[in-house]
Amino acid sequence: MIFVIDDDEIMAECISRAVSPEKTKVFGNAIEAMSAIDEEMPKLIFLDILLDGPDGFTFLNELASYSDTSKIPIIIVSSIDISGKDLSSYGVVKIINKEKMTPAEIKSYVNEFAK
Numbered sequence: 001m002i003f004v005i006d007d008d009e010i011m012a013e014c015i016s017r018a019v020s021p022e023k024t025k026v027f028g029n030a031i032e033a034m035s036a037i038d039e040e041m042p043k044l045i046f047l048d049i050l051l052d053g054p055d056g057f058t059f060l061n062e063l064a065s066y067s068d069t070s071k072i073p074i075i076i077v078s079s080i081d082i083s084g085k086d087l088s089s090y091g092v093v094k095i096i097n098k099e100k101m102t103p104a105e106i107k108s109y110v111n112e113f114a115k
Contacts, residue, residue, distance in 0.1 A: 001040055002025075002046070003033055004016050004025070005030060005046065006051070008048070011098060018103035018106040019110050029053045030059035037069060044074075045073070046075050046106075047059060047074050050079075060074065060092070063090070064090050073113040075094045075096060075109055076095045078096075
């Protein structure tokens with residue numbers, strides 16, 4: 001399963017469709033996603049940084065604090081420019097610009113990182 005965490009429902013749906021709706025679970029906030037991880041460990045997470053409630057950075061810190069969840073590959077999908085940041089210690093394998101990404105790009109990252 002691949003998690004999509006984005007409070008923009010349209011954006012979350014676009015990512016889910018690009019991956020495959022049957023292979024994704026969509027969450028509007030970090031709290032819902034953390035609760036779901038207790039039940040099912042995702043193979044990959046697409047994460048927006050600017051979320052309602054706890055933001056994406058808080059979510060990254062929470063994941064990094066546990067040995068099992070710290071190994072989940074994370075792709076940050078954001079409209080803010082954080083491309084110069086090294087977030088690999090948080091499991092971030094890619095940072096993509098929300099405004100420029102394509103469905104083909106999303107699929108290629110799923111093939112590369114969701115193992």
